Amino acid sequence: MSAPEARRLDTRYLSAEHVAGMVRRKGLAECIAGVASYLRQDFLRWNDFDKCARVATHSEVGVIELMPVSDARSYAFKYVNGHPSNHRYQLPTVMAFGVLADVETGTPELVSELTLTTAIRTAAMSAVAARALAREDVRSMALIGNGAQSEFQALAFHHLLGVEVFHLFDVDPSATRKLAANLERLGLAWRAFGSVRAAVRGCDIVTTATADKTRAAILTADMIEPGMHLNAVGGDCPGKTELHPDVLRLGPVFCEFEPQSRIEGDLQQMPADFPVTELWQVLAGRIQGRSGAAQVTIFDSVGFALEDYSALRYMRDLALELGMGERLALIPALDDPKDLFGFIAAEASIAAASGAATLAAC
Amino acid sequence: MSAPEARRLDTRYLSAEHVAGMVRRKGLAECIAGVASYLRQDFLRWNDFDKCARVATHSEVGVIELMPVSDARSYAFKYVNGHPSNHRYQLPTVMAFGVLADVETGTPELVSELTLTTAIRTAAMSAVAARALAREDVRSMALIGNGAQSEFQALAFHHLLGVEVFHLFDVDPSATRKLAANLERLGLAWRAFGSVRAAVRGCDIVTTATADKTRAAILTADMIEPGMHLNAVGGDCPGKTELHPDVLRLGPVFCEFEPQSRIEGDLQQMPADFPVTELWQVLAGRIQGRSGAAQVTIFDSVGFALEDYSALRYMRDLALELGMGERLALIPALDDPKDLFGFIAAEASIAAASGAATLAAC
Known part of the structure; x- marks a missing residue:
């Protein structure tokens, strides 16, 4: 057995502007149809997924939720809030972003806006259901x-x-x-x-x-x-x-x-x-x-979280096709994974730090 | 009662390089002492926090976890994996990032690396405990x-x-x-x-x-x-x-x-x-x-998730002090929150999309 290849740590980032630009280039109807197709594929593999209810944190004025889901290949989660009074601050009531990660290594592969994307996947889900019903x-x-x-x-x-x-x-x-x-x-x-x-x-x-x-x-x-x-x-x-x-x-x-x-x-x-x-x-x-x-x-x-999984997959593939997005360096690239300290260390500042932090600070 | 002010949607982003640079400028010992001080403050308000066990998704080769926690002011979560065999791909076994959000509006205020930061907060937590024990x-x-x-x-x-x-x-x-x-x-x-x-x-x-x-x-x-x-x-x-x-x-x-x-x-x-x-x-x-x-x-x-909450708070404040980080446009800034479509729409491409998506695609 040959040694596995080194993997890249790059995380692709799609802002709201990136996704809007991708949708303009592809066409909104085409994107909805594309997400609908991905949704159907994933719903047909329903039992491949590790599913759980969303994890909600409620406050007096709203809710913040995490929605994770995964199969053997990819892990996805969405962060989404619900704040009905946000119009008072001229903010959207619902804002979302999400992550797609590689199950085999845990590497976050994509960080993407999900406010626009959720609107697309919700409409796609409605259409998939209506075509069946x-x-x-x-x-x-x-x-x-x-x-x-x-x-x-x-x-x-x-x-x-x-x-x-x-x-x-x-x-x-x-x-x-x-x-x-x-x-x-x-x-x-x-x-x-x-x-x-x-x-x-x-x-x-x-x-x-x-x-x-x-x-x-x-x-x-x-x-x-x-x-x-x-x-x-x-x-x-x-x-x-x-x-x-x-x-x-x-x-x-x-x-x-x-x-x-x-x-x-x-x-x-x-x-x-x-x-x-x-x-x-x-x-x-x-x-x-x-x-x-x-x-x-x-x-x-x-x-449901699986819908965001499908939508993130679609946006990842579309970003690759169109060459859109930016690189995020969320994870430090270490020469020696046991030497996290070496990533930070620059001799002058670290060695000189003694005395700066005192016992009283803790 | 006067109308609340409009709030900004900016999300600050701290990469692994940003955090390493911040730590070099401040001094690693000083950062550990700073996080220890934030940890103590937050542990002394233990009952202010909405706590839950982490949400873990296990595969045959590792685990991916989400760790949320919040008080009345801020919500935090950490994404972290554990993949003991990642050295085969020259990847770290543990990689992490996290988010700090405003509970009142749900706005994600900070997206930060947490691989380096977790090492700092774990050492700070050990020291806080040892000083007490x-x-x-x-x-x-x-x-x-x-x-x-x-x-x-x-x-x-x-x-x-x-x-x-x-x-x-x-x-x-x-x-x-x-x-x-x-x-x-x-x-x-x-x-x-x-x-x-x-x-x-x-x-x-x-x-x-x-x-x-x-x-x-x-x-x-x-x-x-x-x-x-x-x-x-x-x-x-x-x-x-x-x-x-x-x-x-x-x-x-x-x-x-x-x-x-x-x-x-x-x-x-x-x-x-x-x-x-x-x-x-x-x-x-x-x-x-x-x-x-x-x-x-x-x-x-x-x-525990509260430790990441404290560490994210510290890194946010340090980034403000040092003027570090970049802006992420994760959330679309809408003139009319009911017109998400308007953010995407550019007449030419959208109107021309009919016919591109066919019934067969779904």
Whole structure:
């Protein structure tokens, strides 16, 4: 057996500007489709992954979470906060970054922004689920909640499912105006409505992506029509829901990772034995998704670490393809791994330090 | 009430070279003393912190861990791996980096290397514990294990406890030669020995900082003399121990965070009701440390997230003082937080993307 080759310690860094530039060069719809493809590949290897619920640290004003996941080859984690009052400081309410590391050596290979990337992967996940669960002939989608996620959802469903018209509603009319203007730029058809009920009526798909951190029932059972697919994106942490419990009883409910969704999803409102199917089982052909054109299907999405793993993989590969990013020297490159001191030492300053630090300092 | 000011999104980045440069300018002994001072401050506010055990992801060849901790003001986490076979690839066995974030907004304020910094904080922690637990008249220390941590331990105990001579032993003679050469540069007295037993004999303090990931009994009870303080640094994960169980019965045992130390420390060999005292209780004057000159005291150190919190705080403040580091744009700066799409959009490429992504791609 020959000796393994020396490995490089380089960590690639992708800033928010790098990722925005990569997405502009590749095209946003193409990136969403690419991430969707990576997501499908990874969800089909579901049992290869070491999964755990996110590690959340709560304060009075928000939450900071770490979301790790790994298979035998790569380890990923995401740092993400949730601070509903951040607009007071003119800061985003959700900010994220993440790391992809080599499981064989522990080397961090990529440090990347994940605020933009999360919007892309969430839309891609919604589309992957809808392709498995919605009717094939979908043409219209209601977008309830017209915030930061909404354009990404519209693009994903237009390009990956063939949705042609979007019905818009938000409690904040300026959010709807912003979305409408962006849909115009994208050449996508839209209509704005004055209520959730009016926006939902007659649509094939209903996407909820609202931000209010309270128990809400934005959709009620009387709004839901036969054959609809519900894509519930915004009910994603304890105390934050979007669907009335009766809506969840209208058809089969699908989720990403059951232990997490029972705590964070709209499912949190239901008893522990309320039936739910993990989406990977449908993608793998092990469990049927939709059983007929008149059935209502519900994807109770919360966002799972594996989705960030897929998105980080995609961005790493795209950065390599486009030659984007910078090098971070996060780890010291040592000639002798047992001589960490030698990396710091410069004779003059170290030797002269005696006397500077006194016993009293400790 | 006036409106809060807008906050900046800048994240400061400290590479391994930045930190090495900062330490050269400040002096390594001064940095160890500084971190020791921050550690003491933070351990004295023990109950202010939201603490949890580290989140470990194991593979066949190593482990990758996330270590989060926070108080009401700052949140910190460390990424650290442990891969005993990394020398095959000429990579360090342990690599680390970490983040300090603002709890009020979730903004990541600092991304820093933590490989060098961990060596500094581990030595500082050892010295803080020894000042609380060892005799006041210590003059000699055995250093069992002469790897990457050893110079830092020697400097900490010379400057913060007045240790004048170091007895060296390592199963790898080249490690001892490397340490001896570095101690010469530092002007510190040393003697090398051919066995653990010979190195330990007559010393006031015994520090074990070995790296072998197996159950080991490097120190046995018959080597320990009255009045010694044992500083056990290397037994720090399940299956990795340095002290024979009988050694732990020779005197009171102290640890950082009991739930973690019972799993990771030399304590893992003892029954669940074996007595142990968290060090903060001694620092706070709530529990006596040493009861007399002839007593043996044992610090079963494993490394706790709070130590990295203190070290990140110190490095952030030192970077501000010295004007070191670079800016990372990890988070997109949005004019309208609801218009993430606007950050990416450049009309030409986005609008032209239709057709590029096909249904087949998903």
